[in-house]
Amino acid sequence: MRRHAMMRWLVLLAILGFLSAVLGPPALAKEPVPPKSKGETKASPAGELPAAVTIVNKWDGDYPVSALKKLPRGQQKTSAGYIRDEKSFADIWKSFKPGERVPSVDFRKNMVVFTRNVKFYNRKAITKVTLLDGVMEIQGVETVTSVPVTDKVAMAMAEVPRLGVKTLRAGDKFIPVK
Numbered sequence: 001m002r003r004h005a006m007m008r009w010l011v012l013l014a015i016l017g018f019l020s021a022v023l024g025p026p027a028l029a030k031e032p033v034p035p036k037s038k039g040e041t042k043a044s045p046a047g048e049l050p051a052a053v054t055i056v057n058k059w060d061g062d063y064p065v066s067a068l069k070k071l072p073r074g075q076q077k078t079s080a081g082y083i084r085d086e087k088s089f090a091d092i093w094k095s096f097k098p099g100e101r102v103p104s105v106d107f108r109k110n111m112v113v114f115t116r117n118v119k120f121y122n123r124k125a126i127t128k129v130t131l132l133d134g135v136m137e138i139q140g141v142e143t144v145t146s147v148p149v150t151d152k153v154a155m156a157m158a159e160v161p162r163l164g165v166k167t168l169r170a171g172d173k174f175i176p177v178k
Contacts (some may be wrong), residue, residue, distance in 0.1 A: 004020040012037075014082060029138055033169060035053055042079040048132065049132070050130035050131060050132035050137065051130060051131050051132065052128060052129070052130055053129040053131050053161060054135065054160065054161060055126065055128075055129060055158050055159070055160060056076045056110060056158075056159040056160060057103060057158065057159070058125075058126050058156065058157065058158040058159070059096070059097070059103070059156070059157050059158075060124060060125050060126075060154070060155065060156040060157070061096060061097060061154070061155065062096075062152040062153070062154060062155070063095060063096050063116065063152060063153050063154075064151065064152050065149065065150070065151055065152060065153060067092070068093035068149070068153075070088075070091050070092050070095060071083075071092065071114075072084075072088065075170075075175060077118060078118070078170040078171070078173055078175065079115060079116065079117065079170050080113065080114065080115045080116075080138050080166050080168060080169070080170035080171070080175075081113070081114055081116055081168065081170060082111050082112065082113045082114070082177060083111065083112040083113075083114070083157075083177070084107065084111050084162075084177075084178065085107055086105065086107050087114055089105060089107070090102045093163070094105050096155065096157070101137070103159075105159050108146055108161070109161060109162065109166070110159050110160060110161055110162055111159075111162040111177070112157050112158065112159050112160075112161065113129065113136070113138050113157065113158050113168065114155055114156065114157040114158075115138045115140060115155070116153045116154060116155040116156070116157050117142060117149070117153065117154065118149065119133060119148065119149060120144075120145055120146060120147060120148060120149060120155065121145060121147045121148070121149055121150075121152070121153065121154055122142040122143045122144060122145055123142060123143040123154045124140055124141070124142045124154050124155065124156040125140050125141050125142070125156050126138055126139070126140040126156045126157075126158045127139055127140045127141055128140070129132075129158060129160050131164060131165060134164060134166030134167060135166070135167045135168075135169055135174070136160075136165045136167070136168050136169065136177070137168075137169045138158070138168075138169075140152075140156060145166070162177070165177045
């Protein structure tokens, strides 16, 4: 009897081994892949870490929901985005920090990135910006509340160099940087 039980286990293990060899490892959720530029075929070496990007200046505060239309087209509802010109930045700043002087940003070399929670009113702060293979990612901290966004969102912005940036990651979306 004991011998029969051992044979069953051996047969079961052999079947499981065969199935795992045929089917392969279980599929894992994959990271979203940013769109490739024309002619871009080079992949980064496995294990390459993103480079930290210098934060030239940063700000945080409230931004009125009624002014979301001032944000760049296609970025009014995303969790992150970027501003690439002085005129747009000045217009956005007047809603972000009414009555305060618009900071000077060198848009020839830099851009302004922003992040916010579009579902809940959570205070945000940008702590780090990274760049890997042309993909910029904003990292930070935020409070956690269950207060839904109604008339304002908490937003954080940072001035960063634009050199080498092709795409900005906004959660699972990728925004081309022009």
